[in-house]
Amino acid sequence: MWKLKVAEGQGPWLNSTNNFVGRQIWEFDPDAGTPEEREAVEEARDDYRKNRSRVRPSGDVLMRIQLKKENSNIDLSIPPVRLGEKEQVDYEAVTTALRKAVRLNCATQSKDGHWPAENAGPLFFTPPLVSTYFC
Numbered sequence: 001m002w003k004l005k006v007a008e009g010q011g012p013w014l015n016s017t018n019n020f021v022g023r024q025i026w027e028f029d030p031d032a033g034t035p036e037e038r039e040a041v042e043e044a045r046d047d048y049r050k051n052r053s054r055v056r057p058s059g060d061v062l063m064r065i066q067l068k069k070e071n072s073n074i075d076l077s078i079p080p081v082r083l084g085e086k087e088q089v090d091y092e093a094v095t096t097a098l099r100k101a102v103r104l105n106c107a108t109q110s111k112d113g114h115w116p117a118e119n120a121g122p123l124f125f126t127p128p129l130v131s132t133y134f135c
Helices: 035-048 062-071 091-105 120-134
Strands: 002-005 024-028
Touching: 002 062, 035 062
Parallel strands: none
Antiparallel strands: 002 024
């Protein structure tokens, strides 16, 4: 099973001035996890194979499963807010949606305080945009 290692470093050639904060690597261990966890990972992989054309590139489903398990003290059982076309948005609906979003954001935060993710798009497209904008 794949496991995300965050803020860890080993080896004689690795050193860090910030204790490897923000460093993330994926490691494979075929014997890791319980049978239920392995089944959840296999379901996520099958879902990805079936819906590959509709899946966002930065979905990071395996990472989200792992981080939600590590941050299991955060209650994510708030039901989603569903409004019809003619319903008015009220204070309670906005507050509930905001609570759910903040709790999900906290549940996907790593132990060193950053949010691990695939950020290749912004890192690739931002420098040319900035250079063309200011020239």
